[in-house]
Each structure stands twice: as C-alpha cells, then as structure tokens.
Amino acid sequence: MDLAKANESLEESKSVSASLADLSAIPQAAPPPAGKQGALLQKAAESKKWQRRLSAPTLPKKDMDLLQKELAGLTKIRRLERENQLRVGAKYGADEEKLKVGYNNDKIELTHNKPFTALDYDLPHAQYVTAASAMGIPDPNAPQPPEAAMPAAPEVPDETDAPAPPSAKVRGGTLEFAFVWEPEDPILAAARKQHGVLKVHVKKGVNLVAADTGFLASGKSDPYVSISTGGQTARTKTIKKELNPVWDETVEFAGTLGAFLGAPFELRVVDEDMLGKGDSLGEYKTNLNVLKTKTKAKFVQTLPTQGTIEFSIAWEMEDPSLTRARGEVGVLHVLCKKASNLKATDFMGGKSDPYVKVLAGGGQESQTKALQDNLDPVWNQRLVFKGTLYDFVTNPLTLKVLDENMVGGSTALGDVAVDMAPFLRDSDEKKHYSEKLATQGSVDFAVSWERVDAALQAMREAEGVLRIHLKRGQGLQATDTGFLQSGKSDPFVEIIAGEQAKKSAVIEKTTEPVWDEEIEFEGKMEDFIFNPIVFKVFDADMLGTRESLGECQVGIGMLQRTRAKTFNEDLSTQGNLDFRVTWAAGEKAGMRTAADRAAEIKKGRLMVHVKQAVDLMASDTGFLQSGKSDPYVVVRVGGQEQKTKTISKDLNPVWDETLTFEAAVDLFVGTQLEFEIFDSDLIGSDESLGELQVGLEKMWDDAKASRAFNEALPTQGTFEFAVEWAVL
Structure with missing residues (x-):
C-alpha cells in the first residue's frame, strides 16, 4: 500500500473499530531523533516490511516475531488508556481510518486498510455490533463456527498493575498498515517546559438557573464559579441573589504550560447554600490546546442547564531569571553581625539577653546564640539555609531580634524584612545591611548566595x-x-x-x-x-x-x-x-x-652548628673579671630549647658545637630559629649579651637543605653559625 495514497484517501474513508492488543507486547525502544524524520518517513513508505501482509485464519509466528522486531526498531509504543493497550478506532463504518496517538509530546499515526473485514479483536459488545454491521459481519452473540486462536504475544514486564489486553480472534483476511513518525514542533516542545501563570478572568453569567426556594429567596441563586485545571482548583467570590452575576474576578494557577496543556479544564457554576455542597447551575469542560498557538482566548459558553458564562484565559510566562532560579540549588548565608542600642526589657538590671531568629525561603528558620545582659550584642554568627534560589527570592528575608527569658516566651525587640529580589540580578554579590528596628536600635547583617552542585552538597x-x-x-x-x-x-x-x-x-x-x-x-x-x-x-x-x-x-x-x-x-x-x-x-x-x-606524621631533623662569636659585650666587673664575659648560647626552635657549653673569660668565644633538634615537621614549619647569648654568673641571674632570630621558611619545604650565617648582634659583636635540615 502506498503511504501517500493512504493519507490522501483518509477523508473519504470509513473507519473500522479494532484493538491491536498484540502490539502492546512490542519491546520498548527509545524514539528516533527528530532529525531522522525524513529517513523514517521514506523507509515507512518504501519498505515492504512496513506494509507486510498478515494472513488468516492463522498468523504465522515468524511473521509476528518479525513484526515486533521491526516495530521496536522504529519507535517505542506505550500501552495507552486504562486498558494499557493501543486502541484503534472511535468511529465506525469506514473502509479506512487513521488514529493519532500522543507519545512523549510527539505522535504516531496508524493507518489501516479496507481488507480488515476478516480480522477483528474482542471489543465491548456495543462497539462490536456497530462495527460489524457496517462490515456485514454477523452479531458475535449468534452461533459461530469454530475459530482458530490467535497466537499469544510474548510477555513483557509492565510497571502497572493493569490487566492484560484482551485476546484476539482470527476470522480470516488480511491487514495492511504503515507507521508515520512526526516529531512535535520544537518550539511547542520547549514551551511546554515554561513556568508561568494561567490567569482565568471570570467576567459574568447571564440568565442562570434559579436554584433557591423559599419565600425570600424564590427565583434566585447565589452563584460562584469553581475552576479546576492542572491539578489545581480555585473559585470566585459568591454573588448573592443574582441570576445575571458579574464577578469580574481573576483566579490564577501557577505551573508549567505543559501541565495545563495535558490536563482538562473544568468550569462549574455553583449555587452556594448555607448547608451542603451547593447546587450545580451548569458546567463546561474543555482542554487548553488553544494555548499552543496563542496566549489569550475569550469564551462565551452556553451552559447545558440554562444561561451562558463569559470568561477568558491568558498565559503569562514568568520572568526568565525566575525560571533559572528554580533550577539553581545552593545555600543562603546570613551573617548576623551585631545590634546597637537595643531596648532593655529585663526587669532587673536594665538589660536584655538578645538573639536573632532568621526566617528565609518561606518556611525555614534558624537562630543565633543569646548574649546575656547586653544592649549592644556582637554575634558574628553565620546561619545557613539550603534550597533553590527561587525559594529565597520569592519570599522576604525576616530577622527578628528577641530577648531570651528564663520563664515564658521571648520578648520581641524588633524585626526587619528584606526584599530578596535583587539576588535575581546579581546572586554572586554579598550584600550588607544596617537596618533600624521598629522599636529601638538597629541590626547589622550580611547576606550571600552560594551555588552548590549535587556532588558538593553530598x-x-x-x-x-x-x-x-x-x-x-x-x-x-x-x-x-x-x-x-x-x-x-x-x-x-x-x-x-x-x-x-x-x-x-x-x-x-x-x-x-x-x-x-x-x-x-x-x-x-x-x-x-x-x-x-x-x-x-x-x-x-x-x-x-x-x-x-x-x-x-x-x-x-x-x-x-x-x-x-x-x-x-x-x-x-x-x-x-x-x-x-x-x-x-x-x-x-x-x-x-x-x-x-x-x-x-613526617619527622624532621635540624642540626645547628654553633661556631663562634666575635667582639662580644663585656659584662663582668671586678679586679679579676673586668672587661670579660663567660658566654654560652641558648638555641630555641620547634618548641624545644638547648644550650652550648660555657667559654670562660672570652669576648671572642669559639664553641664549635652542634645541637640536634628532632620533631614532627609540622612543629618546625612556621617557627623561627632563636639564639640568645648569655654571660654565665655565679651569683644572680645570667645577663643577656644579645639575641637573634632567623627565619627558615624556605628550608622546611625541602627534603634536605643547609645554610651558613654570620649575623650582627643587636647589642655588640657578630655571631657565626650554620644549619642543616633533613626530613627523616
């Protein structure tokens, strides 16, 4: 069968009802990319495999296996409707019919040919009789000759608990078919993901049913309108005792355009009663496919009971920056710095015990520690809140300064609210605030946003x-x-x-x-x-x-x-x-x-070779000691301390002595090598002849290093030494 001719004859054809139950078992495969549409259409039109003729009264297993294999390679067919089967036909009496089945916002078109008379499947009786009479097929309730059973399709695991599709009965004949893959318009596919607001403006009703009875209410109603779509329900106000109500009211539904396109739109006019749910004055059901091509539409709809209802719908896409914020996950940092000149609420002492409670993201809260007896507290405490940027920019940030009480609840010292919308424009900037409290004093804080990916959050x-x-x-x-x-x-x-x-x-x-x-x-x-x-x-x-x-x-x-x-x-x-x-x-x-x-822990060894000093200060006095010193050297490094021997009566001592220090490398890093030369005295404390500090920062990073020094002392003279470093 030529696919183009089949499509051309579609308007003239008569449809036949059937259910291709055995196709529901076709293995699922991913749909082809939109870019392959032309190749698939060409293959569907030219390949004999796609126009394979299936003979009856028996259906050879090899043909069914080949059919399933070829269909799985073209696209994935999901079980549809409550019966979880691909159902063909809603009209009867045509030689040929065409059914469009929605799939992942794309569509599959199934074309069936006239020689369908000999092959049909179990259907509800009323549908079967209608289809059969158009084809000249006897009523199935009439006595039938023995029939060959249709081979069962292979079982495929299904995530749902729906019953298996009905079995088929072969009555002889042939079936020719073809598949056409038509991807959805990419612009419409992208639009389905748009976040926004569906606004329904309910204008008025005219000549509604009078539902109220009684002496005072006779011949009237108290109407309101209830609207359901996209899993949400909203209603207008009630107009008392009126059959021609003018609501002139807008109700809003937030969500994605796709959620509304794929859901029914139901409008109900209800008479509000003091007792009970109220009486229906009429309803109107439709879909919102009109939003595929336009953003606004007006309706004047006759109700099935009596009267008309006038309303309009409009789709308003949200700010693109808000849409971006919905998908941006992170942490809001609120640094509570300090407060000044707070109100004193404690009965004794004229003080307060202030803390800050922060509310963010429309439902999260956290608080700082309380500082006792303080009217100028400095908290410098960071509070963090996790969520999406959208959560925070669409709700104000509120800081409540409170006085902590030992008995009873806390006492309010004032609060401030900050609009978070500026973070939409520049979420990377840290913002600082100094806000006056409504009661007395002020509070200083800073707010910043940090993007966090899933790996970092984990x-x-x-x-x-x-x-x-x-x-x-x-x-x-x-x-x-x-x-x-x-x-x-x-x-x-x-x-x-x-x-x-x-x-x-x-x-x-x-x-x-x-x-x-x-x-x-x-x-x-x-x-x-x-x-x-x-x-x-x-x-x-x-x-x-x-x-x-x-x-x-x-x-x-x-x-x-x-x-x-x-x-x-x-x-x-x-x-x-x-x-x-x-x-x-x-x-x-x-x-x-x-x-x-x-x-x-890595160990290190520092060897300090104390060589000599020249022209040291003379600190000894007395007939025998005058003009001399008895010098020794104290060396400190890495929290350790050692000293050399003492050289008696010498201003140019030569120690030529090595002191060894061993410790964890970390204990050396960041420290200085310290020397202090003392004059040893028999009585009283030893007198300092000068001290010296040397930084060895570059040496600690090396596995081995050595350096020699000859340094001037701050008092008098020079000091000569060398160091050798090794990581053990």
Missing part, C-alpha cells in the same frame, strides 16, 4: 571527623604571680567547633607551651564549615578559676577543596597559636591509634 552532608592538631603556643601572656610562679602561665585551649566544645591538656609554668595534641569532633562537614572554629586560650589556676590569655578564630571552608590546612594565628592579646585542621570523611572519632598517627 560531600557537605557526609559524616566524618574534624581533627585539630594543636601544636604549640608562642609568646603567651604571663599571668601567674609569686616567687615561684612569676612570669609564667599554665595554659590550655578550649576549642569550639559547630555546637561542640573540647579542651586541651594544661601545660604548666610556661608561656611557650607545646601541646602536640589531637582533638576530634564528629559530625557532618556542614556542621563545621559555615562558622569559624574558635580557639580560646586560658591560664588554669589552682582554685579552679581560669584567666583569659586571648583567643582567635579561623574559617575552614577550604576543607571542601583540600584535605588539611595549617594555621599560625595571632591571639587577641599577645602571642600566637600553631595548629593544623584536617577533615576525614567516613571516619569516626577514636579510630586512629597513636601508632597510626605516628606513622602518618
């Missing part, structure tokens, strides 16, 4: 261990007093990571503590990376009190890109801390033994 949500290797402190404050304690401290460190806080060991009587201690925190990476890790250094006292020696804090967001990071941070008072932070995904606290850690 990494942030993974459980693991944050390990902090607390190495040492340098130049800490001396807070102890007394004959034995003067000039010293007993430092320890409290580390706050996320919602957890842990303490280090106490190192007694030193301002140069070496902890070399590993402290672990379990949790998700996102528990730690959004707020700084805080290090608070204290001096431990015998009576259980503690005195602050300063603090520092660091952000560890870089652990999303690198496994570890080493820090040397200045304290807020005096001195600094050396530590290293590592993230171990998938591990638990306590999994690493001391042996594991030792095997992982």
Whole structure:
C-alpha cells in the first residue's frame, strides 16, 4: 500500500473499530531523533516490511516475531488508556481510518486498510455490533463456527498493575498498515517546559438557573464559579441573589504550560447554600490546546442547564531569571553581625539577653546564640539555609531580634524584612545591611548566595571527623604571680567547633607551651564549615578559676577543596597559636591509634652548628673579671630549647658545637630559629649579651637543605653559625 495514497484517501474513508492488543507486547525502544524524520518517513513508505501482509485464519509466528522486531526498531509504543493497550478506532463504518496517538509530546499515526473485514479483536459488545454491521459481519452473540486462536504475544514486564489486553480472534483476511513518525514542533516542545501563570478572568453569567426556594429567596441563586485545571482548583467570590452575576474576578494557577496543556479544564457554576455542597447551575469542560498557538482566548459558553458564562484565559510566562532560579540549588548565608542600642526589657538590671531568629525561603528558620545582659550584642554568627534560589527570592528575608527569658516566651525587640529580589540580578554579590528596628536600635547583617552542585552538597552532608592538631603556643601572656610562679602561665585551649566544645591538656609554668595534641569532633562537614572554629586560650589556676590569655578564630571552608590546612594565628592579646585542621570523611572519632598517627606524621631533623662569636659585650666587673664575659648560647626552635657549653673569660668565644633538634615537621614549619647569648654568673641571674632570630621558611619545604650565617648582634659583636635540615 502506498503511504501517500493512504493519507490522501483518509477523508473519504470509513473507519473500522479494532484493538491491536498484540502490539502492546512490542519491546520498548527509545524514539528516533527528530532529525531522522525524513529517513523514517521514506523507509515507512518504501519498505515492504512496513506494509507486510498478515494472513488468516492463522498468523504465522515468524511473521509476528518479525513484526515486533521491526516495530521496536522504529519507535517505542506505550500501552495507552486504562486498558494499557493501543486502541484503534472511535468511529465506525469506514473502509479506512487513521488514529493519532500522543507519545512523549510527539505522535504516531496508524493507518489501516479496507481488507480488515476478516480480522477483528474482542471489543465491548456495543462497539462490536456497530462495527460489524457496517462490515456485514454477523452479531458475535449468534452461533459461530469454530475459530482458530490467535497466537499469544510474548510477555513483557509492565510497571502497572493493569490487566492484560484482551485476546484476539482470527476470522480470516488480511491487514495492511504503515507507521508515520512526526516529531512535535520544537518550539511547542520547549514551551511546554515554561513556568508561568494561567490567569482565568471570570467576567459574568447571564440568565442562570434559579436554584433557591423559599419565600425570600424564590427565583434566585447565589452563584460562584469553581475552576479546576492542572491539578489545581480555585473559585470566585459568591454573588448573592443574582441570576445575571458579574464577578469580574481573576483566579490564577501557577505551573508549567505543559501541565495545563495535558490536563482538562473544568468550569462549574455553583449555587452556594448555607448547608451542603451547593447546587450545580451548569458546567463546561474543555482542554487548553488553544494555548499552543496563542496566549489569550475569550469564551462565551452556553451552559447545558440554562444561561451562558463569559470568561477568558491568558498565559503569562514568568520572568526568565525566575525560571533559572528554580533550577539553581545552593545555600543562603546570613551573617548576623551585631545590634546597637537595643531596648532593655529585663526587669532587673536594665538589660536584655538578645538573639536573632532568621526566617528565609518561606518556611525555614534558624537562630543565633543569646548574649546575656547586653544592649549592644556582637554575634558574628553565620546561619545557613539550603534550597533553590527561587525559594529565597520569592519570599522576604525576616530577622527578628528577641530577648531570651528564663520563664515564658521571648520578648520581641524588633524585626526587619528584606526584599530578596535583587539576588535575581546579581546572586554572586554579598550584600550588607544596617537596618533600624521598629522599636529601638538597629541590626547589622550580611547576606550571600552560594551555588552548590549535587556532588558538593553530598560531600557537605557526609559524616566524618574534624581533627585539630594543636601544636604549640608562642609568646603567651604571663599571668601567674609569686616567687615561684612569676612570669609564667599554665595554659590550655578550649576549642569550639559547630555546637561542640573540647579542651586541651594544661601545660604548666610556661608561656611557650607545646601541646602536640589531637582533638576530634564528629559530625557532618556542614556542621563545621559555615562558622569559624574558635580557639580560646586560658591560664588554669589552682582554685579552679581560669584567666583569659586571648583567643582567635579561623574559617575552614577550604576543607571542601583540600584535605588539611595549617594555621599560625595571632591571639587577641599577645602571642600566637600553631595548629593544623584536617577533615576525614567516613571516619569516626577514636579510630586512629597513636601508632597510626605516628606513622602518618613526617619527622624532621635540624642540626645547628654553633661556631663562634666575635667582639662580644663585656659584662663582668671586678679586679679579676673586668672587661670579660663567660658566654654560652641558648638555641630555641620547634618548641624545644638547648644550650652550648660555657667559654670562660672570652669576648671572642669559639664553641664549635652542634645541637640536634628532632620533631614532627609540622612543629618546625612556621617557627623561627632563636639564639640568645648569655654571660654565665655565679651569683644572680645570667645577663643577656644579645639575641637573634632567623627565619627558615624556605628550608622546611625541602627534603634536605643547609645554610651558613654570620649575623650582627643587636647589642655588640657578630655571631657565626650554620644549619642543616633533613626530613627523616
């Protein structure tokens, strides 16, 4: 059969009803690309396989197998309708009919030929009689001669629980067919994905049915209009006692154009009753295919009961930037900085205990810690909210400043709301705000948006261990007093990571503590990376009190890109801390033994060759000692200290002595090599003849290195030495 002729004769043909149940078992294959349309049409028109003649009363298995194989290569045919079968025919009495079946927004056209008289399938009785009478086929309820059974199609697993298609009965004859693949217009296919708003303007009704009865309400109705489409329902207001209501009201439905094109549109006019659901005054059902070609349409529709309803529909595509925001997943960061001059609400003391509660994304909320007795609080705390950019830009960001009470609820100190729409135009920019509160005072905060892909989000949500290797402190404050304690401290460190806080060991009587201690925190990476890790250094006292020696804090967001990071941070008072932070995904606290850690730590050796000094300062006095010194050298590095022998009565001493320091490489990195030359005295403390500090930053990165120095002392004279470094 020639495909072009079949299409030309379509308008003149008469249709025959049938159900190709055995085609429902065809294996599924992906539809061909739109670009192959011409080749497929040519193949369908010219290939004899696509016009294969199937003979009856028996259908050879080889023909059915070949049919299924060839059809599977052309396209995927899905089971349709509730019966999960491809059903052909809705009209009867034609020699030929053509059915368009929707599939993934494209279509398949099935063309059937006149010699269908001898082959039919089980159908509902009423349909069968109609079709059979047009063909001159006897009523199936009449006695029939024995018939050959149609071979069963191969079973194919189906995701649905629908019943299997009905079996076929062969009555003899032939069937010729062809397939045509016609992809949907690409513009319409893209339009289906558009987000927007369907606006239905219900204008008025005319001459509606009078549904109300009773002395006062007789001959009237209280009509409203209910509209359902795209899985949503909305209604207008009610017009009391009116048969010609004018609503002039617009109801809106948000979604994609495809959702509305593929759904029915149902409009119901209802008489509202005080009791019950109300009486129907008429309804109108249609589809919204008109939106395929235009964005607006007007309707004046006669109701099946009585009267007319006038309404219009309009499709408004949303701002493209909003559509982009729907698919952009990430994290909204809200940094609550500080507040100033807050209202005092506490009954005693004239203070407040303020904290900030932040509401974002139309339903998420989080809050800062409360600061006690403070009208000018500084939180510097970051709150994070996960979602799409669309969630946040379509809802205001609200900050509520509250006073925490021990009994009862919190007391409001004021709130502010910020429009997030500017983030649509520039979501990469961090925005800073200083907003006045409605009651008293102001609040300062910053907002930023961070795009996060699925892989990064999965990494942030993974459980693991944050390990902090607390190495040492340098130049800490001396807070102890007394004959034995003067000039010293007993430092320890409290580390706050996320919602957890842990303490280090106490190192007694030193301002140069070496902890070399590993402290672990379990949790998700996102528990730690959004707020700084805080290090608070204290001096431990015998009576259980503690005195602050300063603090520092660091952000560890870089652990999303690198496994570890080493820090040397200045304290807020005096001195600094050396530590290293590592993230171990998938591990638990306590999994690493001391042996594991030792095997992982690289060791280094620094050899310091103290050679000589020239023209040192003379510090000794007296008849025998005048004009001389008894010098020795103290060397400090990596938290360790050693000294040379003493050379008596010499201003040009030659020590020619090597001091060796071994430790973890991390304990050397970031430190300086320190020398101090002393004059040894028999009575009293030794007197300093000068000190020197040398940076060896470039050496620590090398496996082996050596350097020689001859440096001038800040007091008088010169000092000669050499160093040799090796990673073990």
